Amino acid sequence: MTALPEGVMIRAAAVGDMPAAVLIYRHYVLESTASFELTPPDGREMQGRFAGIRGAGLPYLITAVGPEVVGYAYAGTYRARPTYRYTVENSVYLARAWCGLGIGRALLDSLIERCEAGPWRQMIAVIGDTANTASIALHRRCGFEPVGTLKSVGYKFGRWVDSVLMQRALGPGDRSAPR
Numbered sequence: 001m002t003a004l005p006e007g008v009m010i011r012a013a014a015v016g017d018m019p020a021a022v023l024i025y026r027h028y029v030l031e032s033t034a035s036f037e038l039t040p041p042d043g044r045e046m047q048g049r050f051a052g053i054r055g056a057g058l059p060y061l062i063t064a065v066g067p068e069v070v071g072y073a074y075a076g077t078y079r080a081r082p083t084y085r086y087t088v089e090n091s092v093y094l095a096r097a098w099c100g101l102g103i104g105r106a107l108l109d110s111l112i113e114r115c116e117a118g119p120w121r122q123m124i125a126v127i128g129d130t131a132n133t134a135s136i137a138l139h140r141r142c143g144f145e146p147v148g149t150l151k152s153v154g155y156k157f158g159r160w161v162d163s164v165l166m167q168r169a170l171g172p173g174d175r176s177a178p179r
Contacts, residue, residue, distance in 0.1 A: 003102070003106070004063075004102070004103065004106045005101055005102065005103070007065050007066065008063060008064070008065050008070070008103060008106075009063065009064055009065075010061055010062070010063045010064075010106060010107060010110045011061065011062060011064070012059070012060070012061060012062075013050065013060040013061055013062040013072060013074075015047055015050065015051075017062045017069050017072070018043055018046045018047050018050055019043055020062075020068075020069035020072075021046055021050075021062070021069065021072050021093075022040070022041065022042065022043050022046050023095075024069070024070075024071065024072065024093050024094070024095050025040060025041070025046070025093055026040040027095075027096060028093055029041075032128075032129075032132075033128045033129035033131070033132065033154070033156050033157065033161045034093075034127070034128045034129065034132055034135060035128060036128055036154045036156065036161070036163075038156065050074075053074050053075075053076055056076075056077060057118070058074065058075045058076060058077070058088065058115075058118075059074065059075055059111055059114040059115060059118075060072070060073075060074040060075075061073050061074065061107060061110055061111055061114070063094075063098075063103055063106070063107050065098075069095075070094060070095045070097075070098040070103065071092070071093060071094035071095060071098060071103055071104065071107055072092075072093055072107075073090065073091060073092040073093070073107045073108060073110075073111045074090070074091055074111070075088040075089070075090050075111060075114075075115050075120070075123070076088065076089050076090075076091065077089070078122075078124050085119075086119060086120050086121040086122065086178050087120065087121070087122040087123070087124060088115055088120045088122070088123050088124070088170075089123070089124045089125070089126060090108065090111055090112075090123055090124070090125055092104055092107055092108050092111070092135075092138070094107075099134070100134075104138050105138060105141055105142065108138060108139070108142045109142060112142060112143075112168070112170065115170050116170045116171045119178055119179055120170050121169065121170050121171065121172070121173050121174060121178055122167060122168070122169060122170060122173065122174075123144075123167065123168050123169075123170055124165065124166070124167050125139045125144055125164075125165070125166040125167070126163055126164075126165060127139065127163065127164040127165075127166065128154065128161060128163060129161050129162060129163075129164075130149060130162045130164055132164070136164060136166070139166045139168075140166075142168070143168045144166035144167060144168040145166060145167060145168065146164065146165070146166050147165045147166060147167045148164075148165045149162050149163070149164050149165065150162060150163040150165065
């Protein structure tokens with residue numbers, strides 16, 4: 001597990017953390033290709049997404065400095081069909097001022113650890129844009145391997161955008177049948 005800078009903590013997210021998550025995510029929607037959304041979700045929408053993730057028994061974490069939420073990560077259902085039930089997709093977002101300090105690594109490591117404690121066996125990262133080198137590097141450091149690139153599947157800011165697919169095993173992965 002990656003050490004956090006002094007005063008930074010990771011904990012399970014709560015509904016009260018969603019306003020901060022809205023603000024953090026807003027940047028990625030409006031100013032980057034890390035998210036393929038075009039309109040930032042409002043608080044009600046983020047609370048609904050949070051409830052869906054937690055209702056499915058999946059982890060949703062935040063990182064905070066004192067009372068200030070500076071990042072969040074969660075595992076979501078990869079696909080709805082039952083055959084995919086042991087595979088999750090991760091998302092990690094940090095406030096811009098807190099990037100590059102090892103917080104994203106600690107947050108993703110913690111998310112992986114929590115998923116390994118559950119029934120899940122594979123984690124997928126669907127990274128917006130081949131130019132998103134920071135996210136690609138973060139996932140590599142956390143044990144993800146590139147498994148493909150979907151070319152020109154998104155259109156944002158007047159250009160076509162790729163999706164990079166990365167994957168890592170959770171726990172025993174495919175070496176044994178799930179519980």
